[in-house]
Amino acid sequence: MIERTNYKEQQTPYFEVLSEDQKERIFNGMMRTLQYTGANVHHEKARELFKKAGCKVDGVRVYFPPEVTLNALSTVPPVTEVFPWNGNRSKKIIIEKKRSYFGPGPTPPNFIDTDTLERRKYLRKDANIVARVCDALPNMGYVQSLGSISDVTNGLADVYEFADMVRNTTTPIMSWSFTREGCHDIHRMGIAMAGGEEEFKQRPNYIFYGEPISPLVSDFHAIDKCMYCAEHRIPQVYSPCAIGGGTVPATHAGQIVVALSESMVGVIAAQLMSPGTCVIIGGVQSILDMRYSVYSYGAPELSLLSAAMTEMVHYCNLPMYSTAGCTDTKKMDIQSAMEASLSINAAMMSGANFVHDCGYTESGLTGDVFQTVMDDEIIGMARIIEKGVEVNEKTLAVDVIDNVGPGGHYLYEDHTMDHFRDHWMPTLMDRNSYEEWDKLGRKTMKERIIDKTRDLIENYEGPRSKVSEKADSEIEKILQEAERRIKSEG
Amino acid sequence: MDLSRISETLISGKADELKKMVEEAVNDDVNPSDILNQGLLPGMDAVGQKWKAGDMFMPEVLRCAKAMSSAMDYLRPKLKDDDIGNAGTMVIGTVAGDLHDIGKDLVAMMFEGAGYKVINLGIDQSNENFINAVKEHKPKLLGMSALLTTTMPRMGEVINSLKEAGIRDQVTVIIGGAPVTDDFAKEIGADLYGPNAGTAVGIAREYFQKK
Numbered sequence: 001m002i003e004r005t006n007y008k009e010q011q012t013p014y015f016e017v018l019s020e021d022q023k024e025r026i027f028n029g030m031m032r033t034l035q036y037t038g039a040n041v042h043h044e045k046a047r048e049l050f051k052k053a054g055c056k057v058d059g060v061r062v063y064f065p066p067e068v069t070l071n072a073l074s075t076v077p078p079v080t081e082v083f084p085w086n087g088n089r090s091k092k093i094i095i096e097k098k099r100s101y102f103g104p105g106p107t108p109p110n111f112i113d114t115d116t117l118e119r120r121k122y123l124r125k126d127a128n129i130v131a132r133v134c135d136a137l138p139n140m141g142y143v144q145s146l147g148s149i150s151d152v153t154n155g156l157a158d159v160y161e162f163a164d165m166v167r168n169t170t171t172p173i174m175s176w177s178f179t180r181e182g183c184h185d186i187h188r189m190g191i192a193m194a195g196g197e198e199e200f201k202q203r204p205n206y207i208f209y210g211e212p213i214s215p216l217v218s219d220f221h222a223i224d225k226c227m228y229c230a231e232h233r234i235p236q237v238y239s240p241c242a243i244g245g246g247t248v249p250a251t252h253a254g255q256i257v258v259a260l261s262e263s264m265v266g267v268i269a270a271q272l273m274s275p276g277t278c279v280i281i282g283g284v285q286s287i288l289d290m291r292y293s294v295y296s297y298g299a300p301e302l303s304l305l306s307a308a309m310t311e312m313v314h315y316c317n318l319p320m321y322s323t324a325g326c327t328d329t330k331k332m333d334i335q336s337a338m339e340a341s342l343s344i345n346a347a348m349m350s351g352a353n354f355v356h357d358c359g360y361t362e363s364g365l366t367g368d369v370f371q372t373v374m375d376d377e378i379i380g381m382a383r384i385i386e387k388g389v390e391v392n393e394k395t396l397a398v399d400v401i402d403n404v405g406p407g408g409h410y411l412y413e414d415h416t417m418d419h420f421r422d423h424w425m426p427t428l429m430d431r432n433s434y435e436e437w438d439k440l441g442r443k444t445m446k447e448r449i450i451d452k453t454r455d456l457i458e459n460y461e462g463p464r465s466k467v468s469e470k471a472d473s474e475i476e477k478i479l480q481e482a483e484r485r486i487k488s489e490g
Numbered sequence: 491m492d493l494s495r496i497s498e499t500l501i502s503g504k505a506d507e508l509k510k511m512v513e514e515a516v517n518d519d520v521n522p523s524d525i526l527n528q529g530l531l532p533g534m535d536a537v538g539q540k541w542k543a544g545d546m547f548m549p550e551v552l553r554c555a556k557a558m559s560s561a562m563d564y565l566r567p568k569l570k571d572d573d574i575g576n577a578g579t580m581v582i583g584t585v586a587g588d589l590h591d592i593g594k595d596l597v598a599m600m601f602e603g604a605g606y607k608v609i610n611l612g613i614d615q616s617n618e619n620f621i622n623a624v625k626e627h628k629p630k631l632l633g634m635s636a637l638l639t640t641t642m643p644r645m646g647e648v649i650n651s652l653k654e655a656g657i658r659d660q661v662t663v664i665i666g667g668a669p670v671t672d673d674f675a676k677e678i679g680a681d682l683y684g685p686n687a688g689t690a691v692g693i694a695r696e697y698f699q700k701k
Contacts, residue, residue, distance in 0.1 A: 409592045412556070416549050425544070433685040435672065 012388040015349035017308045023315045029257040030264065031066050038063035039216040039265045043223040049272050064268060072268040073316055075275035080235055080319075082142075083203040084170040085193040086463060091171050093142060093207075095235065095278060095319045098351035100386075101141025102325065102344070102379050104130060105357035106176045106209055107148040110366040112331075114457055117450075119330070119366055122147030126367070127164045130359075132462040133369050133453065135169035139379035142207065143171045146359050146367025155489075158182040159189075159482045163475050166193055166206070168462045174207045174237065174354070183208065183225045185482050187232055192474035193467075201233050207354075208236040211283065212262045214247035223269055230270035230277045237321045237354070238266030239283030243295050244305070246288040252301070256309055259285060260316070267318065280354060282321035284364075285309050297326040297363045298339030303346035310350040322347050325358030325375035332370055332446055336361060340371065341378050348382040373453045374445075377428045384424045395419075428452060491515050496529030501536055503553030505560050512561045522568040526605065530565075534558055534603050541688060551688075552596070555603030566607060577604055578630035581623045583611030585644035590637035590667075596687035597633060597666060604691045606631070620648045621655055629661055631694060634680075636667045645670075646678030664694060 018026070040060045041047050047057050053071075056063040082093040093101055111122040114129060127145045134140040145165060149157040158177040165173055166189060177183045186208075187200075194200040208229045212218045218226075222238075229236040240262050242248040248258040263281035270279045285305035289296045296302065306322045313320040324343035327336035340358075347355040357364070358379070359372030389395075400415040410416045428448050430437060437443075443451070496515065499508045515525050537554045540546040546554075582598050584590055591613045598610045609627050611619060624632055632652075636642045645665050652658040664682040665675050675683035682697055684690025 407589075407591075409595070411549050411552050411592075411596070417553075420547060420549055433689075435685045436689065 009391070010388065012386055013349065015307070016311065017304065017350075018311050023312060026253055026256055026260070026312055027315060029253070030260040031069060033216075033257055033261040034064040034069055034264060035066060036063070037216065037261075039212075039218060039262055041218045041223055041265060042220045043218070043227075046218070046223045046227060046269055049227075049269065053268075053272050062265070064264070068268060069264060072264070072271040073318075075271045076267065076316075076318055077276050077278055078317065080278035081203075082172045082207060082235055083205050084172060085166070085205045086170045086466060088170050091141075093172050095280065095353055097314050097317075097319075097353075100348055100352055100355060102347075102355045102358055102375070103140055103142040103171075103174065104134065104144045104146045104359040104367070104369075104372055105323075105326070105364070106144045106146075106174070108146065108360065108362075108365050108367045109148055109150070110362070111147045112361070112366060112368040112370060114369065114453065117331075117370075119362075121150040122367060123151050124149045124160060124164065126369075127161045128168050129457055130367070130369055130372070131165040131168035131173075132460055133372065133456045135171055135462050136456050136460045137373065137376040139376045139383070140171060140358070140372070142174055142354060143169050144174045144176075144209070144356060146369060146372070153483060153486055155486050156182075156482055159185045159479065162186045162189055162206075163479055166190070167467045167472070167475065168464050170463050172206055174209045174356075176209045177225060179221050180224045180228050181485060182482075183228045185478055185485075187228075187234060188478050189475050190234075192471045192478070195471075204233065204235055206234070207280070208234050210236060210238055210266070212238065212240050212265060214240045214242045214262060215258050216262045216265075218262070218265050218269075223266065226266045226269055226279075227273050230273035230279075233274060233277055235278035235280070236266075236270070237280045237282075238270070239263055239281045239321045241284040241295070242286075244285075244287035244301065245290065246295070250287070252305055252308060255285060255305060256312055259283060259309065260312055278319070280319040280321045282306075282309055282313055282323075282352065282354075284323045284357070286323070294328065294363050296328055297323075297357065297360055298328040298335065298343075300342065302326075303343045306343075306352065307346055307350035310347075310352040314351070319353040320350075322350065322352030322355045323357045324348075324355045325371070325378070326360035326364065327371065328361075328363045330362050330366070332361075332368065332374070332449065336371060337374060337378075337445070340375050344375060344378045345382045345385065348379070348386050370449050370453050373456075374428070374449050377426065380424060380427075491518055491520055493520070493524065493529035494532075496525065497533035497536065500530060500533030500554055500557055500561070501540075503550055503557055505553070505557035508557045508561050509564060512565055516565070516568065522565055523570070525565060526569065530558060530561060531605060534605075537603070538688075538692070548596075551603075552599055555599040558605075559599065559602035562602065562605060562607075577601075577606045579609065579627050580606045580631040580633055581609045581611065581620070581627055581629040582633035582635070583615040583620060583623075584613040584635050584637075585620075585641050585648065586614055586616050587644065588636050588638055588641040589613050590635070593637065593667060593687065594633070594635040597635065597684065597690050600687050600691050601631070601633070601694075604695070617644070617648050617651045621651050621657075624652065624657055624661055625655070630698075632661045632663045633684075633690075634663070634665045636665075636670065639669050642667070642669060642674065643678075645680065649679050662694070662697065664690065666690060 079096040084091040248255040286302035324347035358375035666684040
């Protein structure tokens, strides 16, 4: 039976920064920039590819006429799936509009030591920790390492990181590399985990992350890796870290025009190489703090810019790589929680596909897995707001209200039993009575975060023992070959 | 009969099934004291632990308490007065001028779940009603609750009336309610303070064990 007719329903809260007219205007700003200003592409083969497609090339500068850009946007896939290597469907990623997955970020040089809580260089063992902790956290939808390994052969931090992480989490990884060769090593490991090249093409198990340089520059390695991923159908991110007032205009609209334009170079290259391959754009969109000359990861502008950028990227029918859960503080404190809460909620409301940097502190210079654990709790809360209010006969509960009447209570009702579990259950937030809180040692949020994180590090096993012997030895072999490669490169 | 099945049925909160099982056990000549001490009470203990650990939640715990309570209604007349686990009687009510009953009812249910026979006086109870109930039922515990700061002092008045009637020593007084604190309980001369329905039973049990 139809319950209602001509009835409008809103499943989730509605949040929008830009109107359709504004989006069109920003889009046209990007088209004007690509056509008349163009971008520098430091890669001869890529320039040849663009020239063949109808671009004007002058030295390293490439000008993209509208039909080239529009053609590229016409072949981007509406949806792409990424599969956990063990086949766990609950961890599958569906890359399509308005589905949000949160995760850490790539490559800060420093890490907060999980024993001493002091900042130091990022070590190989940290990649293992981040992978396992993120594997255990319910709200981390994909994984990045939160650092760049300092204690392996120079030039192999990327390869070791992937080798260690992929065997310690089934949550899909977003990897990075220095060069095409590193990209290739990582890809071979992805194939080893998938069980073969065809299996990988059918069910890709990781995403690759690369970035152009603002403003409007694609360096050799960035576009080289982009083309490698396109050729091998590896879902990839091609997104800049645009610094408002520094590398892009101080005005938000201008920042988005430049960020979109430089990202579009990767989209066009990838679609020309392999139409239909998945390219995700977006990146870090924030401002240069003109007092301290710091690229702020806690600025409210980051949230606003990221939400507006998400709308523009979705306007182009592309998936968005957004930013949240990060902070400018040096040590876990009230500021880190304030900044992370605001940005996570804004990113969640915007509907960005991937939201990275959960666990970035010190303005992106230090990875902190304690921050990631705190962010996991904030994401849980934000998801409740995002879910919205369900309105139907069952949720209206008018019959139940009639049954209980004035002055009663609902704790015995079957209706309550059926629905109370929809309420969010905190894992870190304190809702104890004063006495219970006192008895439990008067722990602050910081102490509870440290306890939970250390408990996961010590006791959460992760999937390491489930990696097949074949994949395991293949990965070890790839690492040995990578060592020989670096030696021969000198 | 395997009495752990009674515990399991209690934990699952199925009141009808539990009552049937207890009846069967009695008909099979199982000692009522064993049914209580090896079946029902271990079940309620497990519920309490699961609640504390966050594996069970209030609506589920209340179902278990309700199941326990109806099983106890059947079993209590068959128990001897000095049976260990036959926890005793509790009189509970909300003080005069206060119409709040949910919190107090939860506490009552939890005590019933712990094996107490609970006399729930209801809301807006005069000092006199409390005194008469204590005289009549001779409870081990008197529970009082207030949600309003304006009605809180009534609890102290009831305690004074108990003293005047010469029966203060016969009963242990436990108080609670959102604005009530441990300090307030001490101030008015109550024996125990239960910060919430979940912990009140444990606090009383600990107190009687020490005593």
